[in-house]
Amino acid sequence: MIRLLLLFRVADAVRNATVRWPLSAHTGTHHIQLWVGQPPVLQTLILDTGSRLSAWVCEPCPHCGQHQSARYYDPLQSSTSSVTLKVHGFSDNNTTTCQFPVSVREQSQCLLQQHYTEGSRWSAYEVTDLVTLSVGHDEDDYEASLPYSTVAFTFGCQTKLTGLFTKQLADGILGLEYSEFSFLSTLRDHGILSLNEAETSPDAFSLCLTPTGGWMALSGALLEKHQTPMLHATLNRQTTKGMYSVIVQAIWVGTLCLTCDETTDEFIQAFATGRGTILDSGTTDTFLPQALADAFQEAWEEQTGRQFTERTGSYTEREWKRLPVLTLVFEPGHVNITIPPEHYMERKAGGTNIWSNRIYVDEPEGAVLGINAMMGHDILFDWKRGTIGIAPAQC
Template sequence: RRPGPGYCSSGQGRLGACTLMGHMPERCGALVGAIALALCALQPPAAASASLETLAAASAFLVTAKPSGAGRVESAKLYGNINKYAYYFTELEVGSPKPQRVSVIVDTGSRLLAFPCSRCPHCGPHLDAAFDVDASRSARWEPCGDQCTGTCLQGKCSYSATYSEGSSIKGSWFSDDVRLGEDDRSNAAVTTRMGCHTYENNLFYTQLANGIMGLAPRDAVAGTAPTILQNLFQDSKHVGAEVFSMCLATWGGQLTLGGYNTSYHEASGIQWTPMRPSHYYFAFPEAMDLGDPGPTVEVVKYNSEFGVTIIDSGTTFTYLPSTVFLSLNEKLDQRCANGACGGAERCTVDSCCSGGRCADKYCWRLNGAGPGGFPVISMRFRGGTSIDWSPDAYLHERGLPGVWCQTFMENNVFQTVLGISWMVHKDVIFDIGGKRLGVARARCPQHHRDSDYGGIIQKAEVIMAPRSINALVSSPSQVAALSWARMGFFALVGMCVVVLFAGGLLRWRCWTRASRASVMPDAGVLASQLVEASAPAQE
């Protein structure tokens, strides 16, 4: 596939190679293409893209580089929205000879690719029809045996997964052909293992997207099956590097495999920082400040305050450890006191209400204005990289007109999760081979599904609850929701421990008494022995 203008792909060198793709006579392609690639290799990606466009305009041609080496990429549209879906999703074409469309949440915090199949006894209604395994000639059930990584159920290798938000899924493994993106037939199909749901509950049952596509790195454990991401990377004929990027707009965005598209990026370019792709995508924040407009104010000084940090597109909001969360709110209150942030006022118990609904204390009334008066949150990462978090990302209008609520929350676990609210309006580049994370402020393309305009999504008052599909989040709301179940569980465990302890103590006392009785001589015998011992010896 020949990608659009500005695509870059990480190669062997630090900067990799860029290609500006278009159409021009074949006789001119080799010369101008060679000049373009040389320019790109000598400059940062943003400058390289500009140089290529200048060259193309001057020669009245667009440069065509044949898809080879590091220039091979695939891409797919993303759909979704923070408020109305609480996630972003893409489309897959699965099976043959007539591929079936399947919508899946894109989740960098898990590895499972799975969705409901027809005749599922407990699966909810979703955007697309349940996948019909019998209609695909290339589908193969995974049998039981040594290669089965799950349990054996009715002769099929089966799986089950439970997520931190409380949802769970069950099903059986099968393999089939999968193509990324429903509307782009130029993407190549790969054979991969995926799950066929036979059971869904909670948010997986009620969500609109059919299933989930985990893009987290594979576990470094012998015998684990390759993930969909690995299978796509192994198709070196069509994907040229172990890189993928997610560019998230307010509605939808773009997913790119094998590289990233610099044409979306703003002039500031890409900021790179070290990343550890092991089970999750770990990043290393070291400090946090409030920036423009206004003076720089320190929020977090030491990297130890963030705990472990991951980037997770399966989590709607961004979750911060208690000390970071409280400090950030305190500094925002100080900065925005007396209407300093464009006249914004922090909501109180009943100050932000409409139609019987009230916003909580982590919301602001902006009186019809946008959040432009709020300061940028600047996070400094390992290597000295500074990445800005703009107010139109960390604040969202959630249902009540003129009321904007924070999209960062307190994590009762000492860990930081940079979720969708941190990723939106950025092109986030996961360079797995180079073990680095790239972030660029971007004008990401917007895409809509028909579901955006009809049914439950169309209703203005419907705001979907934030989700967290990994195991690193424990927000106060989640704790409250699970508190009664946990209290009952721990009470039962406590009663069992008390009963066992009391029973053990009683048995020990009985055993001790029995032991003493068995070794204690009869009183009469003992008296006679004492008399004999005290009597004078007979000569």
């Protein structure tokens, strides 16, 4: 009875989100669409809880590849745009200070760059314009979107891309790490996300992801999709600047716990090194600490009768059914994420029995829980309150 009462109170403490947007997915990456400028241009952006800057391709960008949008945003063609510093073709009344702490003031522009772990990077200059999150997926949704989230927002106007950014479907990226210059902070500052902070912080948001899309919701969770009440893990805000780092207390491979005796303290410490263990919606796969590799291999073989491999392999129906569920337990100890094989294994196209394992046990510091770890849960990111809400959900 005490346990049931605790869960009831936890569920009561979570506000149901009243504003939500549909997401789409392509090759393992989840996207949201927004309108930029006047006349409005529809842009498709990666949702990335693992980075803080927002930027998308702008005209002209001759070496930026082909992306989702029929046309790129052009600040010179928008009647509501302003560049942070004076650029040829803009009026003299533009602002004169850089908005982003990471920007470099160089002659007539505030320039910024972003590098990512897998090697991609982009260069951009700061622009401010009207931005509206789209409630749908096509050109007819602009008027319906206007009442919810139209704000003047400062972002990066990309002029150069390298690596995966030149090949991806998305036009750019929406950084969802906590920072005072994020899109969610801008919505909060304009009063769009104001509510009683005793329930949920104004700039909290939840992601409920599926292989084909899902939902993003603001200032609350998607309670109607929850299969059990939402529980709250503690964020480690000491080692990260805005990143959503959880504190791992245990990891299970099927029915075997890798961290449940005194000799495995080093494994728990491995989850906490570097940035710690971050929830990163901009990463498709999951990367566990390299320090666990031998123990993970041994547990995998005991559970499946097969050697663990990160390469493509063939599995019979019987072998598939024996693949373990991975479970990570977070502080304060009763909160967990479960990763079933249908999320961490990817079937080769054509309906064959050939699968690719998308769990890697090779991260040199900490761990990265990507989209395949987050799927099947509604996850509430609340930096101000220092918690990550997790509930199994039908997204």
